[in-house]
Amino acid sequence: MKRVLLFVATNIAILAVITIFMRLFGFDHYLTENGLDYRALAVFSLLWGSVGSFISLAMSKWMAKKAMGVQVIEQPRTADEQWLVDTVKRQAQAAGIGMPEVGIFPSDSPNAFATGMKKNDALVAVSTGLLHSMRRNEVEAVLGHEVAHVANGDMVTMALIQGILNAFVIFFSRIIGYAIAAATRDERGGGYTMGSFIGTLIAQIVLGFLAAMIVNAFSRWREFHADEGGSRLAGNQNMIDALKALQRSSRTEPLEGEFAAFGITSGGQVRQVLSKLFATHPPLEDRIAALENNQRA
Template identity: 85%
Template sequence: MKRVFLFMATNIAILAVISVVMRVFGFDHYLTENGLDYQALAVFSLLWGSVGSFISLAISKWMAKKSMGVQVIEHASNADEQWLLDTVRRQAQDAGIGMPEVGIFQSPSPNAFATGMKKNDALVAVSTGLLQTMDKGEVEAVLGHEVAHVANGDMVTMALIQGVLNAFVIFFSRIIGYAIAAASRDSRGGGYTMGSFIGTMIAQVVLGFLAAIIVNSFSRWREFHADQGGAKLAGSQNMINALKALQRSSRTEKLEGEFAAFGISGGKATLAKLFSTHPPLEDRIAALEKAQFSNNNVIS
């Protein structure tokens, strides 16, 4: 309940800040007596669509610690914590990034995620369930997967793609709404009717679904790349074994909010694969086994 409340409160606060800023600077005045001011609408759409994504990313580490209860390992208190720090430090060096913060969060589900706005100032967190159900080779692969997300700049890229697509959705849904208003007989001075308002909302929902398909398609694509990065940092077989361990788990759950896209697992597969942030585990395993087989053939 605390996690849901924090996510909702944070998103509401972000939207409120954006609304106030746009009202103060007049960026929301895109509807004039002569029709739409497309330049003003473009600025409005870009700000409304992208600023929220980057604010969320900028505070993502703070949100992870507060909402997910991530306990950052400042100084190792036992051998397992020291091993986690040493493993992530080595992988970060191999990947050419700064040492991320390393943390643990309480969850019976085996999972992990990475977040942060900068490659050299990220956070990698693992669940207690993951540490309890996987051996060290598998945990090392999961850590490698998350470090690869950071090294690939996936967090910033996802925020950028999401922001641009949000802007397109807002821009074109407003144009559709205005077209309905212009065609309406009871419209005066470019004002909106109830029908045009409903048309704008419907267009925003439809275009939003299309945008979500594009964003999640990219998300699934970069999961394969993060798996390859994990295999490079921790060994192909360890990465394959880690994914098979997730496959066997009966408690795999999807993370909440923006952390879902960067978890090692996206939860159990659903019918709506187009809207899934992660490919099915069997597809990820097959891709790694195929790459492993090709590499062995090259060597031999």
């Protein structure tokens, strides 16, 4: 939960920096000199809101390799590495996507993630803890889950949603700031007051948390679809067994930052209301129940 809140706070901090930048370089004055230009503000918000998300997405593979210590399997050195590459290759062909890079990252926690800007140029990585604690049929299901993320275009979709919501946060927080400016404008008129500037920052914080709830709600919905994709690629019972193995593990921890949304699990059990609102993954028991219902159908 702390890591999710940290990620949300980081995104809000970026928006706050944008607001300060606008203030220091006079963009506030430009947008409000003759009344608020809603069209200019909308274009500005969309550009500023989206650029960060897509830069992050474009750099995601590089960031994953550096931040998570992912070692890409260029030439398999062991039977396990050869099996990983062959399994991902077979699943990628079945899913109709290009062969992703396959990597391993050091972590005692059983986890895996997929990232990349393009379906045909992605990265699928598994932790050492996952390889050591799960049977091959369970690892195969986890790989299928991650390949399904790539095939579904989840990374691009998440970036689009985050960018659009960032734009809404910037747009409406500026409108709130302008409303405060209009209410507190002195007789000489013009410009933003300090009260409106602070009001804009507060609005960004509040709206930023609301946007994070929406993004994470979509992320949770997306996990059910990735589970379905994993069950098609590796077998429904194998997918159920993999999730049950994660459920039994006492060492499951969330991945760092933006990669948390694309792991097989967010770690721990989601029980409190606040935790549920900001969780990137549904509870494992709900995901298992959904697969078991599909099995009975």
